[in-house]
Amino acid sequence: MLQNIRVVLVNTSHPGNIGGAARAMKNMGLSRLVLVDPLSFPHHEASARASGADDVLAGAQVVATLEEALVGCSVVLGTSARDRRIPWPLLDPRECGTRVVEQVGEGAEVALVFGREHSGLTNDELQRCHFHVHIPSNPDFSSLNLGAAVQVLAYEVRMAWLAAQGQPTKVEKVEVASVRSEELATMDELERFYEHLEKTLVDIRFLDPENPRHLMSRLRRLFARSSVNRSEMNILRGILTETQKMARGEPHKRKDQ
Numbered sequence: 262m263l264q265n266i267r268v269v270l271v272n273t274s275h276p277g278n279i280g281g282a283a284r285a286m287k288n289m290g291l292s293r294l295v296l297v298d299p300l301s302f303p304h305h306e307a308s309a310r311a312s313g314a315d316d317v318l319a320g321a322q323v324v325a326t327l328e329e330a331l332v333g334c335s336v337v338l339g340t341s342a343r344d345r346r347i348p349w350p351l352l353d354p355r356e357c358g359t360r361v362v363e364q365v366g367e368g369a370e371v372a373l374v375f376g377r378e379h380s381g382l383t384n385d386e387l388q389r390c391h392f393h394v395h396i397p398s399n400p401d402f403s404s405l406n407l408g409a410a411v412q413v414l415a416y417e418v419r420m421a422w423l424a425a426q427g428q429p430t431k432v433e434k435v436e437v438a439s440v441r442s443e444e445l446a447t448m449d450e451l452e453r454f455y456e457h458l459e460k461t462l463v464d465i466r467f468l469d470p471e472n473p474r475h476l477m478s479r480l481r482r483l484f485a486r487s488s489v490n491r492s493e494m495n496i497l498r499g500i501l502t503e504t505q506k507m508a509r510g511e512p513h514k515r516k517d518q
């Protein structure tokens with residue numbers, strides 16, 4: 262599916278930017294690069310900046326005109342550092358990602374077109390596009406490096422693609438603990454804990470049973486907010502037991518002794 266997305270770079274003058282774009286593409290799972298009349302390609306700087314995405318560079322198609330680059334494409338999105346170069350249907354990068362994924366999902370070939378470092382895309386080139394995409398950058402400094410612009414759009418395409426596949430965008434860190442100890446403490450366990458806590462607070466004279474004020478309800482509110490799990494509850498109960506022993510002046514044997 263992602264192989265039906267081509268990234269088209271028009272008249273790129275710095276080969277390093279071609280390498281940067283290739284790397285950005287490969288990072289995001291895109292592979293099809295089309296270069297319209299690049300100033301110098303292949304070039305060692307392109308390979309250096311690609312740092313590992315040499316396969317994208319090796320597979321890059323070099324053509325003479327934008328027209329050739331777009332053969333077979335039914336959806337073309339042109340990028341511009343200025344948001345209103347010419348009045349045209351405009352998408353932000355997120356909408357662009359969604360649109361691209363929708364279209365390739367329906368079997369279409371899609372092109373993302375990027376302009377020259379110094380002058381972007383011409384009006385004529387922009388008018389060949391179905392949509393324009395502007396990355397909402399600082400209006401006083403709106404032009405991103407070409408490779409960075411490719412990165413932003415490739416990332417949005419990836420996010421939309423992962424969402425469409427139902428694939429997660431993050432892997433939660435799983436604690437090495439038994440599933441049971443990860444389970445939240447139950448209401449009855451919590452009640453036993455509150456009883457134990459209250460007794461301990463009386464034992465250490467923090468809580469005056471004659472004048473309890475709102476201490477226990479405040480503590481209940483605190484623990485209710487913390488979603489205490491079983492193993493955490495065991496730790497808390499252990500602390501209370503040891504605290505009570507200390508309060509009674511019982512000889513205390515440390516675990517490490």
Ligand code: SAH
Pocket residue numbers: 340341342343374375376377378379380381382394395396397398403404405406407410
């Ligand atoms: N001076 C040029 C800037 C070109 S930057 C101009 O004003 O158009 C080179 C290319 O990077 C642009 O043609 C476009 O493809 C991409 N690019 C840079 N900044 C962008 C932005 N804010 N939104 C979308 N594309 C951008």
